[in-house]
Amino acid sequence: MQKPVTVRTVATRSDVLQVVGLTASAFAEEVRGAGLTEAEWVDLETTELERNPGTWSHIGLACEGDVVLGAVVLKMGGEVEQHMSYWEVNQRVGVCPTFWSYLYDHIMVEHLKPGECLIDFIAVSTHAQGKGVGKMLMKWAEDTATKLIAEREPHAAKAELYLWVAAGNTIAQRLYEKCGYTVIAKTSEDPLSCIMYNIYKSFLGHPVWLRMRKSVALDHLRGKSVPGPEINGAPVVEKIMRRISRSLSGNEAGDKPTLLPTLSLNRFMALSAATAAEESALTSI
Incomplete structure (x- = not known):
């Protein structure tokens, strides 16, 4: 052998x-x-x-x-x-x-x-x-x-x-x-x-x-992570978190922050769906 x-x-x-x-x-x-x-x-x-x-x-x-x-x-x-x-x-x-x-x-x-x-x-x-x-x-x-x-x-x-x-x-x-x-x-x-x-x-x-x-x-x-997909120059996960943060603060359209921010389930699903659509468009290029 x-x-x-x-x-x-x-x-x-x-x-x-x-x-x-x-x-x-x-x-x-x-x-x-x-x-x-x-x-x-x-x-x-x-x-x-x-x-x-x-x-x-x-x-x-x-x-x-x-x-x-x-x-x-x-x-x-x-x-x-x-x-x-x-x-x-x-x-x-x-x-x-x-x-x-x-x-x-x-x-x-x-x-x-x-x-x-x-x-x-x-x-x-x-x-x-x-x-x-x-x-x-x-x-x-x-x-x-x-x-x-x-x-x-x-x-x-x-x-x-x-x-x-x-x-x-x-x-x-x-x-x-x-x-x-x-x-x-x-x-x-x-x-x-x-x-x-x-x-x-x-x-x-x-x-x-x-x-x-x-x-x-x-x-x-050196154990550095590989950057994930981006949308308009921002990572996808970061994009989602920014949108959720703006919605929680009531400031997505420039409104003043509320003292008790809330986010409905429907609103969260809509934000996720919109971001997922952008990600899909990116990865299909």
């Missing part, structure tokens, strides 16, 4: 190694662009993740039993991570890869504001592609990011989710579009595109990249 596919967060060092290994195989061009061997990449990335256990809750693993099928890594705006120093990187991999790492950090890394999230990495293993795992990871990423932003930014009306995709990767682009993302920028339209073209190709293996965004409202995560 086939086991169900579920998405969970990273919890152990073994999980960290699974994520880093998947990163190295899925983004081999980036590994080569950084001037690193796969083993060096795994060593550096594992160290980075082990020093930042607070970010493990931002990493989703799609698993079928004990088998990892895919992973997604989120970067949250406003968070401060502990990174390896360039001196330490140099001690491990040498001068040239350290220099490339410095350039990468100052050219490629995106700076996020509070209320923003970058889907920094998403990949599905070769044998699991075409089974809906990517869509499942995207759903987990959106749910996790919006929940974190709603908790951390109580005054934010929406969460801004971003991702980058190679312009030539039309399959991934279609997936993101189905998930509600739209293209907001293209690196080839940058004023320095002639220079950046070669930099992107060198670092990431693809010369042109698309930046995509999705805005997600946060009201539903």
Whole structure:
């Protein structure tokens, strides 16, 4: 019997190694662009993740039993991570890869504001592609990011989710579009595109990249009620209560309030029927 596919967060060092290994195989061009061997990449990335256990809750693993099928890594705006120093990187991999790492950090890394999230990495293993795992990871990423932003930014009306995709990767682009993302920028339209073209190709293996965004409202995560139907700009229930209040005060037509307001059953039924008719007319549009 086939086991169900579920998405969970990273919890152990073994999980960290699974994520880093998947990163190295899925983004081999980036590994080569950084001037690193796969083993060096795994060593550096594992160290980075082990020093930042607070970010493990931002990493989703799609698993079928004990088998990892895919992973997604989120970067949250406003968070401060502990990174390896360039001196330490140099001690491990040498001068040239350290220099490339410095350039990468100052050219490629995106700076996020509070209320923003970058889907920094998403990949599905070769044998699991075409089974809906990517869509499942995207759903987990959106749910996790919006929940974190709603908790951390109580005054934010929406969460801004971003991702980058190679312009030539039309399959991934279609997936993101189905998930509600739209293209907001293209690196080839940058004023320095002639220079950046070669930099992107060198670092990431693809010369042109698309930046995509999705805005997600946060009201539903804070327990705010959804507004009901309105009549002439006023909610239906409020409309009924206003009419009843005016009738009770004897002031529906501008009369002065009475000391002992009364409302007959017939009058109440007439008011309710009139308001119901207006509501029916509204909902039939």
